Ligand code: FAD
């Protein structure tokens with residue numbers, strides 16, 4: 001049997017069109033293309049792709065169902081391991097996980113099977129065609145509280161609810177979904193998909209209480225007083241880091257979290273939005289991860305005339321997913337690599353303190369970098385090139401240089417230990433230093449991936465079940 005060496009292309013909106021709208025960029029495989037792509041799979045006996053998946057989806061089996069045209073059967077196989085397939089099919093870094101292990105890639109040096117694209121196809125097919133509602137199982141009489149409605153909390157809640165637990169999720173924001181709703185933009189992950197996943201959880205009997213901040217509205221100890229027998233903390237890593245360079249207090253400097261939250265969650269791109277945002281002009285986004293790509297492409301869609309990515313290493317070290325970088329380049333984002341900001345510049349009229357332009361960003365001063373010896377992370381350390389300073393004229397600066405876990409829960413929960421980066425310390429079951437308090441996802445690891453957060457939620461759900469029911 002000959003195998004097509006190339007993965008089937010995913011149709012997308014044309015770059016010049018999509019750069020000015022918030023609709024989804026990648027349009028998904030049509031049925032015939034999905035079946036053709038599935039036929040590339042060799043159904044390997046040793047199943048290396050399954051090992052590469054953090055939640056061990058039974059990949060060859062779901063792909064076999066697609067080959068036979070049984071898309072619902074394929075969905076049911078995925079659903080045994082992952083409760084958010086429509087999300088993961090869109091945003092998981094498959095190229096470093098399941099697809100990196102695919103025999104076609106490793107042995108035959110071809111494109112791997114498009115596992116992520118097939119997962120998305122199956123989940124979308126199910127959402128469009130299945131009328132089936134999730135059934136709440138018989139209650140087992142135990143109550144568990146979950147803090148945070150991101151992928152880790154949603155997964156933990158879903159797995160416990162399927163076992164008959166009465167689960168309540170407490171979410172600080174007014175909408176459930178975590179980064180999936182406030183961070184990742186609509187053009188990469190339509191919010192209706194996340195809402196559908198949350199609805200499924202509610203059908204299973206999970207209660208979602210929004211606008212409740214654990215550590216302020218209620219504490220972890222009060223949750224136990226309310227009768228919950230275990231608590232899972234999936235509060236993420238939403239505290240933005242800044243560079244601490246001069247000028248960060250000027251108007252027009254945002255953390256990526258604030259910029260994306262205003263745009264995604266508060267829909268600042270609509271007419272008469274609930275929140276203002278800087279639109280248009282020239283924008284510099286500092287950083288090279290997925291968050292930086294999302295902020296840059298959002299700025300473009302909000303009407304920016306020029307958007308720069310300013311990143312201190314080279315393209316090789318840039319941590320964002322390749323597909324997102326390619327999409328950003330196609331849309332016209334200007335990558336200023338091996339550059340590091342040293343100061344943000346702002347307007348000050350010495351003659352008129354009431355000049356409305358006072359205090360607004362006018363530019364960013366950067367220095368050029370070269371790569372030296374590898375550092376502790378194994379990546380080559382960027383070193384400043386003396387005398388290479390230059391300025392970019394911009395009106396908005398978005399800092400996308402990472403986030404940390406918020407210390408609020410740690411500060412209000414006696415005996416909860418965290419590491420020096422603020423991550424909650426857990427054992428292999430997700431148990432923290434406090435009895436019957438579990439944690440997982442970015443709150444433990446710092447900013448990571450959707451699938452690793454889901455894996456942690458699953459792991460903790462299993463451990464909670466073991467503790468409460470033996
Ligand atoms: P979160 O998703 O952060 O959810 C935590 C939830 O807890 C939030 O809803 C928060 O409001 C709530 N919360 C916080 N504190 C409290 C409190 N005290 N009380 C009650 N609720 C609280 N990963 C990928 O795999 N692929 C991608 O393409 C990708 N792109 C990304 C793009 C952006 C812009 C960002 C920011 C992240 C991206 N990630 C991506 C990372 C991924 O989204 C996260 O790793 C993942 O969402 C972590 O899940 P979580 O459940 O641990 O936390």
Ligand code: SF4
Nearest residue numbers: 041042044049102103
């Ligand atoms: Fe199919 Fe690749 Fe997995 Fe083999 S490794 S079963 S070819 S997806």
